[in-house]
Amino acid sequence: MWLLRLGSQRRYLKLIVGLASLWMLYLATHLDTGTVSGLIHSYSWLEYTNDDGGPEKACDCLGIIQGKQESLEQAKLLTLTKKFRKSALIPNEFYINETRDCRRFKSRRKYITFPLSKEEEDFPLAYSMVVHHKVQNFERLLRAIYAPQNIYCVHVDKKSAPSVTSAIQAITSCFPNVFMVSEAVSVVYAGWSRVQADLNCMADLYYGSAKWKYFINLCGQDFPLKTNLEMVRMLQSLKGSNSLESESLPAEKQKRISYVYNVINGQIKRTRISKKPPPFNLPIKSGSAYIVVTRGYVRSVLEDSRIEELIKWFKDTYSPDEHFWATIQRISGVPGSSWPNRKYDQTDISAVARLVKWQSHEGSQDSESAVYPECQGNHVRSICVYGAGDLQWLLEHHHFFANKFDIEMDPIAVFCLEKHLRHKALAEAE
Known part of the structure; x- marks a missing residue:
């Protein structure tokens, strides 16, 4: 009797497979390729939507990136409001609490936990991330560059506040390919310790994995201007050369x-x-x-x-x-x-590593001495902390990353850049 039931189940399974095949054939012959791809292989659940944002969702990100004056003025007015900036901040305790359930944390924060292409899977990257404060900046940077085939070493300054160290440790514990540096140092501005922090991560990355192809070092106030796939293709085109000032x-x-x-x-x-x-x-x-x-x-x-x-x-x-x-x-x-x-000199403008606006090099387009247009955000130590008004200019360049971003000064700049890059990455995958 059980043999008869097994035979019936097999016939039923074959019928289901047959109907599915006919449906796929219908899609392929009656719909355009793009539509079929969208139905079969859609990553829309990983898109950043307004539901994922805080008060920044009131902004017109597409208009900001396109340089529309009305959208830029709206963003500027919001960032001038102390209440708006404060409401956009995520406290360190949030990350400590949320990462107690890593699966839920990665899902709610929409981390991409699988390679988006074979090309990227076969070309892993190694990152050193040197951080001393602003956990929210760090976590959003990590989320923007995270891919499961890459490897990430995080160095938290030994002088950092305990809540910063605890929150970042909690975040890294949720990922098998993200780890804290084996030996942290106290970083002194303009001192050798800044190099030592990267050297320690370099050693951990090099001796910890033989797979990665290129090394990129970051600080907590960097943010990408390219998707992982774009970086991989640009690195492949370097044919084994380095790119640095x-x-x-x-x-x-x-x-x-x-x-x-x-x-x-x-x-x-x-x-x-x-x-x-x-x-x-x-x-x-x-x-x-x-x-x-x-x-x-x-x-x-x-x-x-x-x-x-x-x-x-x-x-x-x-x-x-x-x-x-x-x-x-x-x-x-x-x-x-x-x-x-x-x-063979290479400037910061020609290298792909980092796009930075130094205050002394800013000016109008008709100025012979100006290297780039004036900062649309604020200046810290003579470096532009980018505002939403800088995004269109930033995305016109070939650089992988830009510095500096600060959610406390302009959360809209980060929010809109995040949305833009995520949409682009998923569109490339599909």
Whole structure:
């Protein structure tokens, strides 16, 4: 008797499969390809909608990105309101409580927990994320760049508030490919410790996984301008080269490497002691703290004896993060490097690593000295903290990331950029 029932079940299953096949055939012959793709392979449940936003949802993000004056004025008026900015903030305790149920946290925050394409799955990236405050900024950055095939090392400054460390630890615990650095340091502005934080993550990433292709370092106030797929394709087009600012050292920065600097009471101070020449007569270059480099470059940083000597030499200089990586990029034999000749200099505008608006380089379009238009947000330490009015300009560039964003100053800029990138990523996948 049970054999008869089993036979009936099999016939029923075949009938269901047959009907499904006929339905798929009908879709393929009667509907256009785009419609079929949308029905079969839709990720609409991962889209950011107004229901996911706080008070920012009142804004017209599409109009803001298109540069529509009415939309920009509405956004500007809202960000001038202290009540609006305060209501957009998520407290650290939220992340500690929400991550007690990791599955629900990832679902509610709409993390993408599967590769969106085979191309991305086969080209994993490694990230170092150096953070000291603003957990909400960090979590939204992580969500924007998260992909399960990538790997993420998070360095939280040892001086950070306990609530910051606890919240970020709670967030990272929900992901198998996101981890806290094995050895955190106290970061001093313009001191060697800023480089050391990235070096510690570099080592953890390099020795922890042999799969990733490129290394990218970030801080908590960065935000992407490209989807993961766009980054992968641009990195593939580099054909093993690195992309980072590396220029001849300007005269006004010469004193940074001409004298010995010491950390005194948490601040870096210049002494009267002159520095010895760099090892192997290496030409010191000017650059940025942020880089996009190959796995081979990272291996050289960790294992090349010349760079080991360079590390010792740089430890008592001023702001070594703006010279160390740039100098390594011009050392012969380092994978992805370029010749030290100034013909191979690469500016921050031509490199893909980071787009930053320095106040001294802002100006009108008809100004010969201006590098970019005026900041539409606020300035902190002479750097533009982007506002919603900067988004159209930012998205016109080829850079992977931009700095700085601050949800406390302009939550709309982050919210609209998030929505734009998520929609783009899902459209690419479909």
